[in-house]
Amino acid sequence: MSHVVTLPGLTVTTSSSSSSSSYPHIHSLTTTRLCSKVRVSAQFKSHDSTPIDFCDPDWKHKFKQDFQERFSLPHVTDIFHDTPPMPSTFCLQHRTPMVRDFAGSNPSKEWRGYINDNDRVLLKTIYYSSSTSAGAECIDPGCSWVEQWVHRAGPREKIYFKPEEVKAAIVTCGGLCPGLNDVIRQLVITLEAYGVKKIVGIPFGYRGFSDKEFSEVPLSRNVVQNIHLSGGSLLGVSRGGPAVNEIVDSLEERGINMLFVLGGNGTHAGANAIHDECRRRRYMVSVIGVPKTIDNDILLLDKTFGFDTAVEEAQRAINSAYIEAHSAYHGIGIVKLMGRSSGFIAMHASLASGQIDICLIPEVPFKLHGQNGVLSHMKHLIETKGSAVICVAEGAGQGLLQKTHATDASGNAVLGDIGGYIQQETRKYFKEIGIHADIKYIDPTYMIRACRANASDGILCAVLGQNAGIVASQ
Ligand SMILES: Nc1ncnc2c1ncn2[C@@H]1O[C@H](COP(=O)(O)OP(=O)(O)OP(=O)(O)O)[C@@H](O)[C@H]1O
Numbered sequence: 001m002s003h004v005v006t007l008p009g010l011t012v013t014t015s016s017s018s019s020s021s022s023y024p025h026i027h028s029l030t031t032t033r034l035c036s037k038v039r040v041s042a043q044f045k046s047h048d049s050t051p052i053d054f055c056d057p058d059w060k061h062k063f064k065q066d067f068q069e070r071f072s073l074p075h076v077t078d079i080f081h082d083t084p085p086m087p088s089t090f091c092l093q094h095r096t097p098m099v100r101d102f103a104g105s106n107p108s109k110e111w112r113g114y115i116n117d118n119d120r121v122l123l124k125t126i127y128y129s130s131s132t133s134a135g136a137e138c139i140d141p142g143c144s145w146v147e148q149w150v151h152r153a154g155p156r157e158k159i160y161f162k163p164e165e166v167k168a169a170i171v172t173c174g175g176l177c178p179g180l181n182d183v184i185r186q187l188v189i190t191l192e193a194y195g196v197k198k199i200v201g202i203p204f205g206y207r208g209f210s211d212k213e214f215s216e217v218p219l220s221r222n223v224v225q226n227i228h229l230s231g232g233s234l235l236g237v238s239r240g241g242p243a244v245n246e247i248v249d250s251l252e253e254r255g256i257n258m259l260f261v262l263g264g265n266g267t268h269a270g271a272n273a274i275h276d277e278c279r280r281r282r283y284m285v286s287v288i289g290v291p292k293t294i295d296n297d298i299l300l301l302d303k304t305f306g307f308d309t310a311v312e313e314a315q316r317a318i319n320s321a322y323i324e325a326h327s328a329y330h331g332i333g334i335v336k337l338m339g340r341s342s343g344f345i346a347m348h349a350s351l352a353s354g355q356i357d358i359c360l361i362p363e364v365p366f367k368l369h370g371q372n373g374v375l376s377h378m379k380h381l382i383e384t385k386g387s388a389v390i391c392v393a394e395g396a397g398q399g400l401l402q403k404t405h406a407t408d409a410s411g412n413a414v415l416g417d418i419g420g421y422i423q424q425e426t427r428k429y430f431k432e433i434g435i436h437a438d439i440k441y442i443d444p445t446y447m448i449r450a451c452r453a454n455a456s457d458g459i460l461c462a463v464l465g466q467n468a469g470i471v472a473s474q
């Protein structure tokens with residue numbers, strides 16, 4: 001499945017969030033003898049999913065062109081051709097004066113705070129000279145250097161929405177993630193900096209558009225000033241909810257012409273559908289997505305907000321498991337961390353803690369029983385070290401569990417409790433082999449998810465919130 005993730009300042013078509021950047025789906029590709037048989041990963045396939053023909057001498061040029069198309073930003077003038085641009089109301093009015101302003105120079109002429117529409121950011125910075133080079137990510141068998149550019153986010157000189165005619169709405173959907181409040185806060189501050197007066201929050205995700213018992217939350221700098229000091233979302237979140245048509249009807253009724261959605265893959269599938277429906281109705285709305293995934297599982301992004309906090313917070317759970325395991329005779333600690341389809345949190349938390357003996361992630365299949373199974377390695381650890389600490393990502397080893405086919409309100413598969421399963425099997429195993437084991441299982445999922453963003457995530461959220469606010473008007 002493919003979905004569109006709209007980042008502030010750029011639109012990225014990615015494969016489903018289940019394919020993490022390190023483990024993209026692999027597709028085979030047959031070429032002529034000269035070019036030999038090669039395999040190419042999904043992220044290097046062309047826009048319309050046709051594999052790249054490396055025998056074509058022009059393939060590099062075509063690849064770049066295709067890449068550019070994938071990353072082209074939709075603009076209001078694509079549909080409303082006659083929308084007149086106007087000078088930005090953002091930076092010139094609200095920036096902090098600089099020292100040279102006081103020296104009598106003309107600030108509006110001197111100031112270089114705008115982004116040129118043609119500014120680009122280079123995505124990959126490592127040049128791999130061969131496909132056998134450690135960690136090489138190659139497009140073709142010869143590992144050619146192909147530049148991949150995306151648009152640079154930031155304020156432009158011209159805007160297309162008059163601030164006094166804007167009604168902006170913010171909605172947070174899916175599960176919680178540290179930093180949601182930080183993004184909301186910065187968004188409101190940025191919109192106000194443009195001169196937008198009507199800013200509202202939609203309560204409890206997309207449900208807030210249809211459920212009559214919820215009313216809009218008026219937002220202003222005063223309201224959001226301190227919301228980043230606590231976790232969660234000021235607006236609340238939810239899964240499931242109304243159909244896209246209903247949401248767009250509600251946008252029209254409320255006169256909303258800027259919609260900011262903060263959420264994961266489901267939320268963005270919704271945002272994409274909302275955008276398409278608004279386009280179909282010729283209803284002029286800027287729909288901006290801020291990708292939220294605590295799991296850090298978006299291709300092309302170095303880090304998503306909330307991930308850093310989650311890794312940091314997970315240290316507490318790991319440390320507790322370690323202390324418990326080391327204080328008990330033959331102690332075994334099991335910690336389950338988030339990561340539906342990727343093990344970034346589990347891996348990073350394990351590496352940072354230095355206290356984990358076994359880290360299990362969805363990307364790497366494993367077996368519990370048998371000669372090379374996790375349980376026999378635990379036995380080895382107990383015999384050699386006297387204790388063992390295991391970190392498991394929630395999506396790891398799902399094949400070992402009985403499928404329930406249960407789904408949540410949004411249609412996401414409800415995962416089995418791999419941590420609980422490992423705990424049970426460990427208990428049985430050590431009983432069977434007649435070795436004492438004291439097993440403790442910690443699942444800190446909701447304690448981590450509900451945390452306030454740490455400093456590094458706070459800054460990332462501020463940048464995202466600001467760019468989301470900026471990109472909406474231009
Ligand atoms: N394909 C879709 N089209 C329209 N709306 C969708 C789609 N998928 C999900 N949604 C809506 O998006 C919202 C959030 O979806 P979901 O619960 O899957 O969370 P998410 O955004 O993926 O975040 P998380 O990372 O927490 O899972 C829900 O209200 C759901 O109804």
Ligand SMILES: O=P(O)(O)OC[C@H]1O[C@](O)(CO)[C@@H](O)[C@@H]1O
Pocket residue numbers: 174175176239294338339340394408415449
């Ligand atoms: O219990 P909830 O709120 O549906 O969320 C559970 C899921 O949400 C996540 O925390 C992602 O937001 C997953 O790690 C987890 O599987």
Ligand SMILES: [Mg+2]
Pocket residue numbers: 174264265266412
């Ligand atoms: Mg999701």
